[in-house]
Amino acid sequence: MNDDLFTFLIAGKAGQGTKKAGIVAANFFARFKRNVFQMNDYPSLIRGGHNFSIVSTSTQKIYSHYMKADLAVLLDQRSIKIHQNHLTEHGLLVYDDAIKKQEHGIGIPITSLAKKYSTPDLIVGIAGIATLVAAIACDRSILDTIIQKEYQRNVQDNLGYAHEIYDQVFEKTPKKFILRNGTDTDPILTGAETIGLGVSAAGLDLFFAYPMTPSTPILHFLSLQGKKLGVRTIQPENEIAVANMAIGATFTGARSMVGTSGGGFCLMQEAFSLAGMAEAPVLFFLGQRPGPSTGVPTYTEQGELLHSLYPGQGEFPRIVASPGSIEEAFYLSAELLNLAWHFQTPVILLSEKHLTESSMNVNLQPDKISEVKPLQHNNGNYQRYRKTDSGISPLLFPPSKEMIKWTSYEHDENGYTTEEAEAITQMHIKRRTKQESLVQYLKENIKTVNEYGSGEPFLFTFGSTTMTVREAVLVSGLQCSVIQLIYLQPFPSWHLQKYSGHKAIIIEQNSTGQLEQLLREKCGIHPITSIRQFDGRPFDPELLAEKLKKVTA
Amino acid sequence: MNDDLFTFLIAGKAGQGTKKAGIVAANFFARFKRNVFQMNDYPSLIRGGHNFSIVSTSTQKIYSHYMKADLAVLLDQRSIKIHQNHLTEHGLLVYDDAIKKQEHGIGIPITSLAKKYSTPDLIVGIAGIATLVAAIACDRSILDTIIQKEYQRNVQDNLGYAHEIYDQVFEKTPKKFILRNGTDTDPILTGAETIGLGVSAAGLDLFFAYPMTPSTPILHFLSLQGKKLGVRTIQPENEIAVANMAIGATFTGARSMVGTSGGGFCLMQEAFSLAGMAEAPVLFFLGQRPGPSTGVPTYTEQGELLHSLYPGQGEFPRIVASPGSIEEAFYLSAELLNLAWHFQTPVILLSEKHLTESSMNVNLQPDKISEVKPLQHNNGNYQRYRKTDSGISPLLFPPSKEMIKWTSYEHDENGYTTEEAEAITQMHIKRRTKQESLVQYLKENIKTVNEYGSGEPFLFTFGSTTMTVREAVLVSGLQCSVIQLIYLQPFPSWHLQKYSGHKAIIIEQNSTGQLEQLLREKCGIHPITSIRQFDGRPFDPELLAEKLKKVTA
Amino acid sequence: MDQDFTTPVENTWCPGCGNFGILNAFRKAIPKLEKQGINPKHLIISAGIGCHGKIFDYVPLSGMYSLHGRSIATVQGIKLGNPNLKVLTFAGDGDAFGEGISHMIFAAKRNADITVIVHNNGTYALTTGQFSPTSQKGFKGPSLPSGNIEEPLNPLSLMLEAGASFVARGYAGRIDHLANLMVEAVLHEGFSYIDVLQPSVVFTNTYKEFNASVEMIEKPAVRLEDAVQLAKRFDKIPIGVFYNVSKPIYHQELYGEWNPVVNRLSHAERIRSIALYLSDHLQE
Amino acid sequence: MDQDFTTPVENTWCPGCGNFGILNAFRKAIPKLEKQGINPKHLIISAGIGCHGKIFDYVPLSGMYSLHGRSIATVQGIKLGNPNLKVLTFAGDGDAFGEGISHMIFAAKRNADITVIVHNNGTYALTTGQFSPTSQKGFKGPSLPSGNIEEPLNPLSLMLEAGASFVARGYAGRIDHLANLMVEAVLHEGFSYIDVLQPSVVFTNTYKEFNASVEMIEKPAVRLEDAVQLAKRFDKIPIGVFYNVSKPIYHQELYGEWNPVVNRLSHAERIRSIALYLSDHLQE
């Protein structure tokens, strides 16, 4: 267990700025060169309800927030009800004293003091930061620096309010916590940011999306920052337009990506199949949330693994991969965009809300990313669908005196429609050959599975759950390995079969055990137990560690 | 091999009535109480190109057309080029003498005689029938009866033309063929018809579809005949409306079905997931054609097996089944509609162009079909999503003084939206329980696999390919079993595991071996060989028989 | 059913949101409709996904909480399943004119007997305020921080062009007026569209402008062109019924008086029909 | 490229089909456009699925044979990928106003710089003649043998309502006139729509009516209302340009003069930008 773990929790209503406070707190911890993991929990509404943000920090690398807080700042009655027991043994509860007095913790006039200021509802999040700075016994000038940087609107009001809270907290709990300095200086980014940066590094030109949680943060990030990064965003009328425009754009050589979630992705499947037939290289970001259907829009789940393996009718090369950390998301997104162009086929970047919307400090080395040039036509007569040994045909973009025909119909090498038996067979074989080249390429060049630690039991997982599993292993002190499947399609059985017959535990966030099904059926991996959670919340590393200890005892 | 097999082929341009002639020929053979199988091959166009229709007939049961014809009537040059070798040893070629003289066969002034009549292009199909009747040496009065029944428009012209052709053929090849009488009196129907009749028997009220080959024939059949059968058809603006309207209709208790093909089904997947969440019982007909994408619209393939297993995001009970014959399509369609209502979940009837558009004589016993009543709410407080042991909640339909709320969001038992961890977990478990009940039900009550013949090797197949495989087995004279998977989701592993370790051959119409993948991974069935065809054409039973003999030799 | 038509579900709209006005108007419309002979148990509702959609949980009527953009298809399906029901859906501007615009145009075109109430707040509110099909040019949202570059659609003239037989505009700040529009729309036989000016206090706080410029329409235009002209007025914002005509109704054209769930063919009749069909196709 | 713009692909339209007129007009338009400075290699085409779509294979221009209803989105994507290209799509009436209507309305609304030529034959021809969004009431097709029960959409007034900046109607039986419309439409900067009256000899053999009642428009209407009025005339069928105005163009509003494939940020610049972003977010 992490010996200098510290967790800060702030909870209140949507509109009270708890998310913002979480981010600011994360950056505050960064001043100590500490590692952080920050997670936001919020329902699907704009004002009111119950939001909270948790930031866990340590001098060691940290891959998850913890549900038990050392310092909890609770802004309303509901937060008390929900979080009063989410405290570590010596944890401190700070609550708004408009709420009736609590047995433990200290009441501070958070809302009543706010009333003096211009935006009493929006300002209260600042109380969390002021409390944090005071409880860590930092100088009030540090608080000033933070407020001036992070809360610039009505900054005088904000400062005044922050001071009042700081003073009260400081008086009541002087030097409650001491934070050791760490050595990490990496930036703190969300998964949405690392994905956006990763695809930019691999040459993305256009990002098309219709808003849908949890893919929207990528749209927002690129809409704000993309121009500098070489990426423009477009929000069309619906997801069908999104996918078809993206395919159209690739026809010109523009690297294109779309972002969506379950229902939106369903609507894109017809275009997905078109991309398979036309051999259009489009990267699809598929962000999972609890389903089926509209489900629970702002929470997290991994219920679409099987669904993502065969979207779009018919047979064509398919790639699905899912990053196991916010850092890996950077490199993997870039790799997938490159693979799309290398193999001229649609590719899915599968992830979850827990990855796109959480943040942690990450070590990104953009110069490790290259922009792979696709096979280009050089000269002579151009045929869009020329048969080659690899199944990959050279690309050529307009304007050109050569005719370039892409098509949704079965076709000959020129791209003209065909209905002839032999031609149909040949093109099926071409696509199947390309699929085989792809598998070969993955085997030889791509890391398809991550292995952390060593020895049995093997904890199998994928996607953002990997982060929590790794943290839980740290917490538990268990000797074991975490096996994270990065690639899910083609399924890296070649790599995994060696685990068959060994002691395995499968951990995933869905109710039917989709990863388990794949591991059982494709690799003969039969776990001694499987651990699943499907309540929309990420695992808590401590609870997961306990379960792990129990099943491995 | 069938000792009194007879095959009639008629080929020409679209618009020359070859398909119609095929159907009429099939009915002509039926006069001899013979069994027939009729298949139409046509490209995606309205006039011109190359169409042909084949009818094979026997006194025994017959499950496929044969590519080699005893009598071929070829209406144009292209037909000669394509079909001149598609003749049995003693086969007779009759061709339009406007084409240059052929080495074999007899030229008849098919088009030049037609010029005298009012619709010279459309009338020529009749030449095929007249030739057939003459070559079988039936009395000309039989021809008259047929023409009067089947070609009522401009009947005098048609009769005149038919007589001229008949006389010429009769003169040139008197009594060429003799057909024994059989004993079969079953009606000759297409798969589209048996499906339409089957769902009507199980209580279908509304059929929604947007035209798309090869599902359109069901729409057309029900549009013409549905009223008598209790079924109305609706053609909305697109497939998304189709699926969502169908779901809406089920809310009122109306039994609803949709018909579509690959691309259209992709567009329906968002609604499919909604049906999973709302627990709306909708039957989806998914007719396969060669893909990906627009592919080869009017041909046949089985490339969407894996794609059909997990449509729609998220986890909910799923059913996919595929009929292995035109006859089985009747019973299975009914069974699936009933299962949809029994388990209140979306169900897929998976098939292919080869089934919906081919015809054969079928023995249908409508009174064997019942309309299963779903679990109904009786009295007391109604909760749409009440938890029960089976996971199935009672239904109640409006108008009712009770509140009935169906929803796409995660919900509590009343159907109100929830975002709470425990409630989310509970509803996931409810749906998973329903899935388990479904598996149990299939195991106990439903025939999920057909087994024809006995002993090794086991020929595994599914869908309409089953028909050809069965015919090929007859042709080959092999001692073996045909194992047809009727249900594909839930996959009937419980039934199939017994075949593991035995000599297996897997036969399917796609290029990547999708059924094979499932059998390998789920049942440990590793075939000695697999036979695949993916040129859009159904297998020819003779060629398939040869392959079978080779691999089992 | 509660006489105040409330439910135990917590309301999670922002304080001051225009959606409250729409909810209150609807709660007033239900008993009015009951007086006109429409029992609430015959009144089936639906909603899309968005802030507006939450209204579904706030009234204790039966219905289906549909998908983003699809409730217009859902209610048409409900109507086709049982034409005796009165169906009404709430939709967002993103819902009805973005994701679901095809259904809107065809529902109007075929004069489906449904009522669509659009909570027009000019933004995708629930997904945090991106520009929507009715956003003003220049509107700043997180997917286009420099401002929307498209002209807004005009929902009223678009629905008129598509063939809507009843078109009205209400305002969330005029609750009684809006309640009356709802009653009229539901009573209208055929496709009824109400565009409701709905300030989103967070993203499009337009109360002031609307309060200053809404103006009641005396009576509907007789000629389509005049209704269209009225819909294109921007000096004042007319509210009330723009157009109200009688046209052949889809389900009646399709079914006549037949009703799928009420007049179902019995199992025995179906089996008889099938047997007849088969014997017609028997080999002679 | 062949000077007659033919391809080796066999033509499979029915003899006499109106599509031949459209193909011939287009083959005439290409060299005319070349004279106007548009090199055929810059002219990128697309098509939906249907009889009309086959035109894609019959002209040797580059482009993408899209999905049923989606070519309108495809060409917008192509334009956004490389705004230097001129993009044009052929579409069916089912394509453009059934499956793909949302894309049509938004392409017009945002004034995307594309040209859409609809082969309006009032039926889903390739799928054997079901009623389409522009089918006349009463039209008999195999999915409604008793006759269509819906009123047709009016593509021209709908496009005008949606904001189209260039709207015209041509007739497959007036090839030179149609060729000129195509030239004008492609040259027009912004969304151009041409509705082509296209008899399907098999399902809607309307040559006789059209020959009798088409009438050339002298010049486009200046006011939108007048263009709409003209679109709603049924005594005579006006052909020609109904409306032609200049409006801000989508890709220019979005990009200014920037072009994604021409002005791509180099790999080095991207890496530098990312490094900058990271250092801005470094822990101090």
Ligand SMILES: Cc1ncc(C[n+]2csc(CCOP(=O)(O)OP(=O)(O)O)c2C)c(N)n1
């Ligand atoms: C297919 C699909 N795409 C996207 C979303 C995400 N989404 C939910 S609500 C919404 C927009 C809501 O806007 P509007 O309809 O105007 O409703 P409002 O929130 O403004 O009331 C979107 C895009 C979704 N649920 N489904």
Ligand SMILES: Cc1ncc(C[n+]2csc(CCOP(=O)(O)OP(=O)(O)O)c2C)c(N)n1
């Ligand atoms: C998603 C989808 N739905 C249905 C089809 C089947 N389909 C092919 S063409 C067509 C209609 C064509 O009508 P139209 O666009 O008017 O073209 P036309 O044949 O009349 O030229 C349809 C419904 C399809 N290809 N894709």
Ligand code: SF4
């Ligand atoms: S975000 Fe806007 S529309 Fe949504 S509840 Fe708040 S004020 Fe209302």
Ligand code: SF4
């Ligand atoms: S069916 Fe009609 S539209 Fe199609 S090619 Fe024939 S005449 Fe032309």
Ligand SMILES: [Mg+2]
């Ligand atoms: Mg809105």
Ligand SMILES: [Mg+2]
């Ligand atoms: Mg058409």
